Amino acid sequence: MITVERLREIKEKQRPILEARLKEKDIATINEDGSIVLKGEYYERQVRIALKNCGIIDPYNIEDYIAVDGYSALADILMNKSRQEIIDDMKASNLRGRGGAGFPTGRKWEEAFKYDADQKYMICNADEGDPGAFMDRSILENDPHAVLEGMAIGGYAVGASKGFIYVRAEYPLAVKTLRVAIEQARELGILGNNIFGTDFSFDIELRLGSGAFVCGEGTALIESIEGKRGMPRTKVFRTAHKGLWQKPTIINNVETYANVPVIFQKGVDWFRSIGTEKSPGTKVFALVGKVENAGLVEVPMGMPLREIVYDIGGGVQDGKKFKAVQTGGPSGGCIPADLIDTPVDFESLDKIGSIMGSGGMVVMDEETCMVDIARFFLDFTVEESCGKCVPCREGTKRMLEILENIVAGKGEEGDIEKLERLSDTISSASLCGLGQTAANPVVTTIKYFRDEYEAHIKEKKCPAGSCQALVQYFITEKCIGCGACARACPVGCISGDKKERHVIDQDRCIKCGACMEACPPKVSAVVRR
Amino acid sequence: MNIIINGIQYEVEKGITILEACRKAGIDIPTLCHDDRLEPSSSCRMCLVEIEGSKKLVTSCSTLVKENMVVYTHSARVMEARKEVLDLLVSNHPMECLTCAKSGKCKLQDYCYEYGITEASYKGARRKPKIDTSNPFYDYDASKCILCGLCIRVCDELQGTSAIGFENRGFDVVVTTPFNEGLVNSKCVSCGNCVSVCPVGALTPKKQTYRHWETKKVRTTCSYCGVGCQMDLVVKENRVVGVEPANVVPNDGLLCVKGKFAYKFINHPDRLKTPLIKRNGKFEEASWDEAYRYIRRKVNEIKEENGPDAFAGLTSARCTNEENYLFQKLFRAVIGTNNVDHCARL
Ligand SMILES: Cc1cc2nc3c(=O)[nH]c(=O)nc-3n(C[C@H](O)[C@H](O)[C@H](O)COP(=O)(O)O)c2cc1C
Ligand code: SF4
Ligand code: SF4
Ligand code: SF4
Numbered sequence: 043m044i045t046v047e048r049l050r051e052i053k054e055k056q057r058p059i060l061e062a063r064l065k066e067k068d069i070a071t072i073n074e075d076g077s078i079v080l081k082g083e084y085y086e087r088q089v090r091i092a093l094k095n096c097g098i099i100d101p102y103n104i105e106d107y108i109a110v111d112g113y114s115a116l117a118d119i120l121m122n123k124s125r126q127e128i129i130d131d132m133k134a135s136n137l138r139g140r141g142g143a144g145f146p147t148g149r150k151w152e153e154a155f156k157y158d159a160d161q162k163y164m165i166c167n168a169d170e171g172d173p174g175a176f177m178d179r180s181i182l183e184n185d186p187h188a189v190l191e192g193m194a195i196g197g198y199a200v201g202a203s204k205g206f207i208y209v210r211a212e213y214p215l216a217v218k219t220l221r222v223a224i225e226q227a228r229e230l231g232i233l234g235n236n237i238f239g240t241d242f243s244f245d246i247e248l249r250l251g252s253g254a255f256v257c258g259e260g261t262a263l264i265e266s267i268e269g270k271r272g273m274p275r276t277k278v279f280r281t282a283h284k285g286l287w288q289k290p291t292i293i294n295n296v297e298t299y300a301n302v303p304v305i306f307q308k309g310v311d312w313f314r315s316i317g318t319e320k321s322p323g324t325k326v327f328a329l330v331g332k333v334e335n336a337g338l339v340e341v342p343m344g345m346p347l348r349e350i351v352y353d354i355g356g357g358v359q360d361g362k363k364f365k366a367v368q369t370g371g372p373s374g375g376c377i378p379a380d381l382i383d384t385p386v387d388f389e390s391l392d393k394i395g396s397i398m399g400s401g402g403m404v405v406m407d408e409e410t411c412m413v414d415i416a417r418f419f420l421d422f423t424v425e426e427s428c429g430k431c432v433p434c435r436e437g438t439k440r441m442l443e444i445l446e447n448i449v450a451g452k453g454e455e456g457d458i459e460k461l462e463r464l465s466d467t468i469s470s471a472s473l474c475g476l477g478q479t480a481a482n483p484v485v486t487t488i489k490y491f492r493d494e495y496e497a498h499i500k501e502k503k504c505p506a507g508s509c510q511a512l513v514q515y516f517i518t519e520k521c522i523g524c525g526a527c528a529r530a531c532p533v534g535c536i537s538g539d540k541k542e543r544h545v546i547d548q549d550r551c552i553k554c555g556a557c558m559e560a561c562p563p564k565v566s567a568v569v570r571r
Numbered sequence: 572m573n574i575i576i577n578g579i580q581y582e583v584e585k586g587i588t589i590l591e592a593c594r595k596a597g598i599d600i601p602t603l604c605h606d607d608r609l610e611p612s613s614s615c616r617m618c619l620v621e622i623e624g625s626k627k628l629v630t631s632c633s634t635l636v637k638e639n640m641v642v643y644t645h646s647a648r649v650m651e652a653r654k655e656v657l658d659l660l661v662s663n664h665p666m667e668c669l670t671c672a673k674s675g676k677c678k679l680q681d682y683c684y685e686y687g688i689t690e691a692s693y694k695g696a697r698r699k700p701k702i703d704t705s706n707p708f709y710d711y712d713a714s715k716c717i718l719c720g721l722c723i724r725v726c727d728e729l730q731g732t733s734a735i736g737f738e739n740r741g742f743d744v745v746v747t748t749p750f751n752e753g754l755v756n757s758k759c760v761s762c763g764n765c766v767s768v769c770p771v772g773a774l775t776p777k778k779q780t781y782r783h784w785e786t787k788k789v790r791t792t793c794s795y796c797g798v799g800c801q802m803d804l805v806v807k808e809n810r811v812v813g814v815e816p817a818n819v820v821p822n823d824g825l826l827c828v829k830g831k832f833a834y835k836f837i838n839h840p841d842r843l844k845t846p847l848i849k850r851n852g853k854f855e856e857a858s859w860d861e862a863y864r865y866i867r868r869k870v871n872e873i874k875e876e877n878g879p880d881a882f883a884g885l886t887s888a889r890c891t892n893e894e895n896y897l898f899q900k901l902f903r904a905v906i907g908t909n910n911v912d913h914c915a916r917l
Contacts, residue, residue: 426740
């Protein structure tokens with residue numbers, strides 16, 4: 043059986059081993075207060091709580107986790123704190139769910155804590171289905187014990203003895219690290235019966251999801267664990283009262299759980315000193331797209347977008363102009379360049395029509411067509427809709443069809459209004475969060491880039507020059523009539539006499555761009571417009 | 572508990588849904604996927620209502636009443652949402668009302684009439700028709716299905732067979748049997764309860780030969796067993812052309828395959844309509860009076876000659892408890908023997 047003394051012994055034995063390893067690899071700085079940070083400007087500009095052990099400890103060795111104070115919060119809580127105190131601390135910390143909606147975790151736990159039942163469950167949502175998101179994956183693969191400890195603390199607080207981690211099967215490495223971590227925790231007695239000699243018992247099982255985005259939605263996830271088709275349930279009662287098998291159930295995100303042990307190690311005041319009043323702490327973002335340094339960044343909430351994109355991300359690739367950033371994945375919105383000073387926290391993003399979501403952040407440059415971006419995200423939603431409710435099943439498909447027509451140059455007068463009407467219905471009438479947020483990319487791009495929609499529909503032009511169907515290759519008067527383009531054209535639609543200006547037959551042109559490449563650079567007579 | 576619906580205060584019980592409260596108050600709320608007997612699904616989104624203080628519209632079928640709740644069931648926003656939902660459904664529907672067997676008894680048709688939906692606003696892809704005619708009693712036409720899920724839930728929650736379910740995602744969802752093997756190869760017991768709940772013409776009895784307005788309904792008790800299920804015979808020109816379950820005790824809107832589909836004997840030429848008495852080795856039609864007199868005479872004769880235990884009585888599972896009671900009374904008290912039994916025991 044594990045005891046507090048045994049935990050301390052392991053720490054004292056393992057800490058020097060870990061430090062020696064880090065020194066040898068020269069990848070991290072060990073601060074005087076004992077904290078360890080990865081070297082390099084990219085990391086030093088971040089504030090890492092959820093990712094604090096990532097890249098530092100060996101995820102396959104529980105002793106490494108213990109060497110960085112792992113499981114000390116759980117031990118302290120089980121020895122010294124009542125369940126009510128944990129709930130109070132969680133509420134005071136105002137930790138908000140990192141899975142998307144930002145619901146205060148303490149309040150959620152309190153609901154289950156107060157609801158009497160013979161069995162309660164803790165679930166960790168590790169389904170991470172947003173395209174381009176890999177925050178949770180990184181935590182699971184590099185610091186699985188933080189999630190287990192967070193779940194155990196929650197289990198103690200609400201009175202649950204059983205936990206499930208619902209992890210997508212497309213994360214085989216995460217599944218493996220979790221398996222090993224659970225096994226090692228069981229062996230040491232940190233999971234199982236009478237943990238630290240108390241009457242608290244808690245165990246965790248894995249459940250694999252098979253890649254449906256909607257199974258990340260809490261009630262669909264529960265249906266899936268119950269062995270049913272992953273479709274959201276209508277909520278007559280809240281999940282914290284009647285969830286998995288109709289028992290009180292807490293569902294939290296991976297990153298949310300990873301924050302929990304640190305809050306109890308360092309205290310509520312410390313946690314609240316980071317981030318903003320209403321959104322304390324940090325958030326991990328997957329910064330991707332046309333940005334110089336793509337990767338995971340963890341920053342205090344409230345940091346302006348500009349700092350994330352420019353100071354940490356190093357700005358737009360190839361010196362191109364910044365156009366917009368999409369936050370929150372397919373449920374989020376596009377934020378235009380003139381709002382780049384918006385602080386990134388739940389309230390501020392909500393105000394401008396986007397969401398924090400799980401932390402996707404896609405940077406777009408001047409060559410990105412905003413209509414096409416809306417189409418791209420909607421295409422994802424249409425694929426992933428579960429098909430249960432009418433607005434989402436039928437409505438998103440109609441929106442996608444309209445957008446596909448617009449980018450193909452077949453947009454009609456009135457399409458924007460149709461999109462707005464559909465957005466309204468889908469947002470207000472859909473059953474679950476997937477449908478309720480599906481229109482966000484469309485709504486925000488219409489709001490901030492309406493002129494691009496109009497250019498596509500009325501002038502049949504793509505201002506960003508990205509929609510294949512709408513670009514035209516055109517030979518200007520600079521043409522010297524060398525014929526290089528005509529020889530390069532695979533469909534032979536360029537004609538013209540020697541030393542005369544050539545012309546492209548627009549009806550036959552397949553827009554491959556071969557002419558533009560063939561035209562001698564000194565001449566550059568072919569333009570794309 | 573008090574709630575205000577459309578400006579009028581009502582006293583309602585605790586723990587009921589807004590939909591139930593509205594129905595009690597006589598306010599009609601449209602539903603396509605709701606059935607009082609089943610868990611709420613909230614998938615059709617027709618029962619949306621507006622609640623003061625809530626940004627989103629809520630489904631009245633799954634929202635419990637709260638003290639002093641202020642509800643609007645037909646506000647402009649609600650009507651707009653319902654219209655759009657119907658428009659979306661109709662935009663993916665074949666609109667074959669002129670020839671559809673369900674016409675006149677179709678909820679989609681009724682609501683389109685009520686909400687003034689004349690044609691589909693969205694022209695685009697349609698659900699692919701996928702017709703399963705393998706069951707001997709009924710057909711499924713996916714192109715007309717509005718995916719309310721009632722059939723699946725009835726089969727699962729009430730019938731307890733779970734023969735059918737959804738397949739695919741999003742726009743491509745259809746109702747089907749496991750591995751798409753067809754109804755006849757599934758666990759389906761042909762009870763037809765799915766057919767009875769389908770609000771549109773997606774699940775229909777085979778070879779329906781009537782339009783709903785040509786028929787009248789005659790309430791009766793199913794003659795197949797002692798449960799006494801209540802049902803409505805669908806009658807056209809004095810012939811029984813269909814059966815619909817009645818939503819009352821004891822069957823609550825359910826029937827079994829015999830009650831639902833085995834009614835063709837009623838008009839069958841082989842059906843016996845009078846008693847038959849065997850004379851000179853041949854059965855001849857007789858009147859009931861003749862038959863009873865004949866039975867009484869024979870019983871008396873046999874009893875006199877061989878005693879009451881020469882008789883044995885066996886009743887049918889198609890008899891009710893009352894009939895069975897009378898039967899044993901006849902044997903014990905009138906004939907005087909305990910030789911009486913019931914086929915269900917064999
Ligand atoms: C369509 C959809 C997909 C979701 N996917 C995820 C996911 O992959 N991971 C996650 O943690 N939350 C996801 N959520 C949010 C969950 O429903 C839920 O709010 C969250 O897991 C709660 O945990 P938190 O309070 O810690 O954020 C999704 C929500 C919706 C509507
Ligand atoms: S909103 Fe979409 S994903 Fe959610 S229940 Fe409705 S159809 Fe399914
Ligand atoms: S006929 Fe009965 S058993 Fe067969 S699918 Fe319908 S409800 Fe299920
Ligand atoms: S077949 Fe009928 S009952 Fe079944 S889902 Fe389709 S419309 Fe609903």
